[in-house]
Amino acid sequence: MRDVLEHQQVLRNITSRYNQHKCRRVENEEKTGGSAEKRNVTRRIRVTKSLAEAVKIVTKTTTPYSMTAAPYNYSYIFKYIIIGDMGVGKSCLLHQFTEKKFMADCPHTIGVEFGTRIIEVSGQKIKLQIWDTAGQERFRAVTRSYYRGAAGALMVYDMTRRSTYNHLSSWLADAKSLTNPNTAIFLIGNKADLEDQRDVPYEEAKAFAEENGLTFLECSAKTGSNVEDAFLETAKQIFQNIQDGSLDLNAADTGVQPKQNLPRAAENNGKKDCNC
Structure with a gap:
């Protein structure tokens, strides 16, 4: 069980860094884009959240x-x-x-x-x-x-x-x-x-x-x-x-x-x- 908890923590850290990077990129794009780009930004945010949730469930x-x-x-x-x-x-x-x-x-x-x-x-x-x-x-x-x-x-x-x-x-x-x-x-x-x-x-x-x-x-x-x-x-x-x-x-x-x-x-x- 200790091994499982340690590996879960590794994945949480990686997921956190991944999300921070994606969010910064999305924020920069949102500042420079028009309405169509904003719709794409919203779509990318949803995809990012879905991936983050999926990566959390990795120790079945x-x-x-x-x-x-x-x-x-x-x-x-x-x-x-x-x-x-x-x-x-x-x-x-x-x-x-x-x-x-x-x-x-x-x-x-x-x-x-x-x-x-x-x-x-x-x-x-x-x-x-x-x-x-x-x-x-x-x-x-x-x-x-x-x-x-x-x-x-x-x-x-x-x-x-x-x-x-x-x-x-x-x-x-x-x-x-x-x-x-x-x-x-x-x-x-x-x-x-x-x-x-x-x-x-x-x-x-x-x-x-x-x-x-x-x-x-x-x-x-x-x-x-x-x-x-x-x-x-x-x-x-x-x-x-x-x-x-x-x-x-x-x-x-x-x-x-x-x-x-x-x-x-x-x-x-x-x-x-x-x-x-």
């Missing part, structure tokens, strides 16, 4: 289907981010993983969305905190703040739209520059159920992954094929980094929080199910 928390254990009944928290172009199915992948359901009419993410699920790796229960980021360029300033402290990054493209594959280099550059060197980056080609519409050959994407040291899978958020594997394999990589010592848990922004560092009061007092 999905309730994981398997979270029946008591709060803090796990050994680690791993932070994930999901990145990629708009419309590649990032939110649908998150929903399929946390809810075991496909959202046929999935709205575009504004800012970020958040989901959690407890999994098991090598006998250890691990809570995944998953941040689903918006793919539109206008939200990149907002979503880049979520890269920091990510232990895992799922980079998604739509295998039926080559343009989304062509933009992977830009997403990968952001991921490598804004996360720590040990972040596990997993490449996902989504919409594998649309094989007859394939626009990116499997071999080409696999070669890209190998060249950049990424793990690669094609999956389908609609059918659920390989969705579980993508999230779990990323967690296994992170856990292996912990075991072999390449991930220093005492360092800042690793994206991994051991149980001993979790709030003790919440651990002792939590007797009811909690999705935070």
Whole structure:
């Protein structure tokens, strides 16, 4: 819950700065424009207010289907981010993983969305905190703040739209520059159920992954094929980094929080199910 509140505050600050900038520009235009321009100004104000309200509602928390254990009944928290172009199915992948359901009419993410699920790796229960980021360029300033402290990054493209594959280099550059060197980056080609519409050959994407040291899978958020594997394999990589010592848990922004560092009061007092 503390992470959610901190990220909400980040977004409020960004939204405030955005609105101040827009309002100053609108005021300047209003002073110099005629009646027609004033009508346009009024329209822009309405749009700005709508965007501001939308950006505030960016931490929709999905309730994981398997979270029946008591709060803090796990050994680690791993932070994930999901990145990629708009419309590649990032939110649908998150929903399929946390809810075991496909959202046929999935709205575009504004800012970020958040989901959690407890999994098991090598006998250890691990809570995944998953941040689903918006793919539109206008939200990149907002979503880049979520890269920091990510232990895992799922980079998604739509295998039926080559343009989304062509933009992977830009997403990968952001991921490598804004996360720590040990972040596990997993490449996902989504919409594998649309094989007859394939626009990116499997071999080409696999070669890209190998060249950049990424793990690669094609999956389908609609059918659920390989969705579980993508999230779990990323967690296994992170856990292996912990075991072999390449991930220093005492360092800042690793994206991994051991149980001993979790709030003790919440651990002792939590007797009811909690999705935070």
